[in-house]
Amino acid sequence: MIKLENVTKTYRTQAFEVNALRGVNLEIEKGELIAITGPSGSGKSTLLHIIGCLDRPSGGVYRFENSDVQKLNDNDLAAIRNRKIGFVFQFFGLLPQISILRNLEIPLMFAEVWPPEKRRTMIMDILTEVGIANKANFAAGDVSGGEQQRVAIARALINNPDLLLTDEPTGNLDSVNSEKILSIFRDLNQKGMTVIIVTHDEKVARWAKRTIVLKDGLIV
Numbered sequence: 001m002i003k004l005e006n007v008t009k010t011y012r013t014q015a016f017e018v019n020a021l022r023g024v025n026l027e028i029e030k031g032e033l034i035a036i037t038g039p040s041g042s043g044k045s046t047l048l049h050i051i052g053c054l055d056r057p058s059g060g061v062y063r064f065e066n067s068d069v070q071k072l073n074d075n076d077l078a079a080i081r082n083r084k085i086g087f088v089f090q091f092f093g094l095l096p097q098i099s100i101l102r103n104l105e106i107p108l109m110f111a112e113v114w115p116p117e118k119r120r121t122m123i124m125d126i127l128t129e130v131g132i133a134n135k136a137n138f139a140a141g142d143v144s145g146g147e148q149q150r151v152a153i154a155r156a157l158i159n160n161p162d163l164l165l166t167d168e169p170t171g172n173l174d175s176v177n178s179e180k181i182l183s184i185f186r187d188l189n190q191k192g193m194t195v196i197i198v199t200h201d202e203k204v205a206r207w208a209k210r211t212i213v214l215k216d217g218l219i220v
């Protein structure tokens with residue numbers, strides 16, 4: 001499903017250059033359950049953004065389902081992200097001024113034409129699963145950090161992606177909610193979803209079937 005060959009990523013600003021990834025080689029099969037760990041600044045989010053087609057490598061080749069991401073145009077990449085990939089951002093990336101319901105409805109409407117009633121049912125089902133259905137009509141910016149995290153997880157799952165990429169998905173959750181989210185991920189993985197979790201949490205890393213450790217932009 002995923003193949004990175006000598007992938008590099010350099011962030012350039014006027015004042016400086018940061019080599020966030022310095023030659024990453026990685027293959028991930030469909031159906032894997034993977035944790036990515038490593039110190040702060042080691043390149044975990046950068047790697048996840050590249051895998052999720054949110055950003056392109058500076059060098060090397062990234063193939064997603066055998067297509068070279070460098071050769072796809074922005075529309076192709078947007079379609080892949082919307083249909084095939086669910087992304088839980090480290091800082092959520094919700095639209096704070098609109099309702100939680102609407103935050104989930106937008107990606108759903110881009111993917112497929114469902115009747116409004118059906119959309120509502122799909123959204124309420126997933127919000128119920130992550131335990132936040134009672135806040136569906138709240139503005140996303142008006143709920144707690146842990147609640148926003150669960151909305152972000154629900155949004156990532158709404159289009160039933162083949163690949164779920166999550167950046168510290170349990171970072172703001174208490175142990176009960178963490179367990180709940182991890183068991184949702186495990187169920188989805190058992191049904192065939194490929195799941196990648198960036199985490200600082202040793203417990204979460206041990207729970208995954210494979211762990212990838214990054215240090216200074218390289219897999220160690």
Ligand SMILES: Nc1ncnc2c1ncn2[C@@H]1O[C@H](COP(=O)(O)OP(=O)(O)OP(=O)(O)O)[C@@H](O)[C@H]1O
Pocket residue numbers: 011012018019020038039040041042043044045046047090
């Ligand atoms: N947009 C950017 N512009 C410039 N430098 C960046 C940018 N994004 C990340 N970096 C730098 O790239 C390196 C890797 O960052 P990245 O966010 O991938 O780390 P991380 O492993 O996810 O860290 P954390 O655990 O703190 O989230 C860091 O040195 C960071 O400062």
Ligand SMILES: [Mg+2]
Pocket residue numbers: 044045046090167
């Ligand atoms: Mg990060």
